[in-house]
Amino acid sequence: MPSRPTPPPGEFLYLLAGDPDDFAAACEDLLPADIAEALNDLPAEAASKVLGILPFHVAVQVLDESLLERRGDLVERLPDEVAIPVIQALSADQQVRLFRDLTEADRGRLLHVIDAPTREQLKLLMSYPPQSAGGLMTTEFVSVPHSWTALQVRLYIAREGSAKETVYAIYVLDEKQRLERVLSLREVVMAPSDAPVTVIGEGRKPVTVAPLVDREDVARLISKYNLLAIPVVDDAAHILGIVTVDDVIDAMISEQTEDVQKMGGMSAIDEPYMEIGLLSMVKKRAGWLSALFLGEMLTATAMGHFEHEISKAVMLALFIPLIISSGGNSGSQATSLIIRAMALREVTLRDWWRVAAREIPSGLALGGILGTIGLIRIEVWQALGWYNYGEHHQLIAITVGLALIGVVLFGSLAGSMLPFVLRRIGFDPASASAPFVATLVDVTGLVIYFSVAFVVLRGTLL
DSSP states (O other), rough: OOOOOOOOHHHHHHHHHHHHHHHHHHHHOHHHHHHHHHHTSSOOHHHHHHHHHHHHHHHHHHHTOOOOSSSSHHHSSSSSHHHHHHHHHHHHHHHHHHHHOOHHHHHHHHHSSSOOOHHHHHHHHSOOOBBBBBHHSOOOOOOEEEEBBHHOOOOOOHHHHGGGGGGEEEEEEOOTTTTTEEHHHHHHHSOOOTBTTSSSSSOOOOOOOOOTSHHHHHHHHHHHHOEEEEEETTTOOBEEEEHHHHHHHHHHHEEEEEEHHHHHHHHOSOOOOOOOOHHHHHHHHHHHHHHHHHHHHHHHHHHHOOOHHHHGGGGGGGGGGHHHHHHHHHHHHHHHHHHHHTTTSSGGGGGHHHHHHHHHHHHHHHHHHHHHHHHHHHHHHHTTTTTTOTTTTTHHHHHHHHHHHHHHHHHHHHHHHHHHHHHHHTOOOHHHHHHHHHHHHHHHHHHHHHHHHHHHTTTTTO
């Protein structure tokens, strides 16, 4: 049955102030995602009150929603007698995400009052970096001894499955508690009741990851092998937990957002745009913007170096924006392509020379196309009388055409090589942002342009 339309935030506040039964009735048919979106539009204090009065199972589902913003702020405002049961009812991976959102003081306070098993589990999972498999995994999975039969597994899932993150994958352990094989729920359901788990399925070697593997690599493996979950194991093949596909999707959305922000020339922002403070926004953007400004100052220095040539052939100044923007655009294209290829492991550091070998002819071809368009444009404008480029208009057209070839070639090569350089020295390739590449190409583009002009126009305009 479809859910009822989500009440606007004002209606939530009205219901909250009225009869609790009316409030419960209003929330009865709503999906957790709808409630999470409505809470995002409320002030934190009001949203926390709404969360606290929701039916227990609904509150747990809402806190489990990736759409919910300010999760830590909402839980911090809940009284302990409400917050503790809800926290303990969350899956292990969601508990970790919640505790990472809390302030240090509230994290310590809540850790002391939750039950011991949950506390120990949280300490273990939070010891792993947030971007790693260990930081994403949950410890709630279905594992069975290799001596069981299909019927025993089915009965176990019927009895304990509701407490697990997923029951679609069953992990078979040997007598030393090491991961031996992975079965799908379908294989277990379709197998004869007396079939040992060791003969069910195809018996392929399980695909696993270590706890410190980066979340991008986890996502790549899940996608490559079409998995719903991937086990995280230690050096002795003991299973520590599993990373499910939904957690990977949430993590990759965060990862892609961070990469896009870096490519835009700014530090990553962890908060929603409308929630981040003005000072924080300025801090996140000022560093890169200042560095790029200093880089652009080199462009002014380069133009000052060619002041004599510009004064003798003012016509050349008309095409400076055209030249340097074309180089910057080609560099940004190449950077985006290589960063994506690196993220998908299509290229590695050792492939830099192969990338260069592809970008050189690509840059020449692209530059040739733009150079031809530029040359034709100048001659057409001259022929139709739309602009007079002087008696040496053909040489100016040739200068612009050749300069575009050189600048686009350099932009493509520089844009494709920068990610390799940054990866080699230990930086995130996404830091090879489009503004950074454009700044580099601006300066070199001027040098290429006026060097070509000096050669072509020497003895005429120069």
